[in-house]
Amino acid sequence: MYLPKAWTEKPERLAAAHVPGDVTFASKPSLATAMIGRALAADVPFRWVAGDSVYGVSELEMALRRAGKGFVLGVNANHWFHSWRPDIHWSGEAREIIKCRSLD
Incomplete structure (x- = not known):
């Protein structure tokens, strides 16, 4: 789940929104990289990934290259x-x- 960094710095806001205690800030590219990793581990079939400039120059590109997947970022x-x-x-x-x- 993506949460803005400002949210993760306010425990009372997280509690009011019933966000699980183990959820911390993660950038959108980090979350996408983790999602792709889970999809690969579960053998979910896909050939390519597309994303806007938030994802374009990040660890996501390298993860997709290592996995041999096509991408347009x-x-x-x-x-x-x-x-x-x-x-x-x-x-x-x-x-x-x-x-x-x-x-x-």
Whole structure:
């Protein structure tokens, strides 16, 4: 269950909402990574995962790579990219790269 950090810092609020005592703050990417881990352990069939920029640059990406799953994860417009391929020379912020129509 996702709870804002402000909630987890107020025990009286947690008690009033009947939140179990063992629930602590966890980021959305951490929660998603745990959910994917449980799905993999339970052999739930899936091929890919999509998420917005909250999930884009996080431990979730690495977990999906390790599991061999496809993914489409958003990033913020100021995220810095560069090409790992020597034959493609692109680098810069996402908002600048997206202006280009083709890589050739």
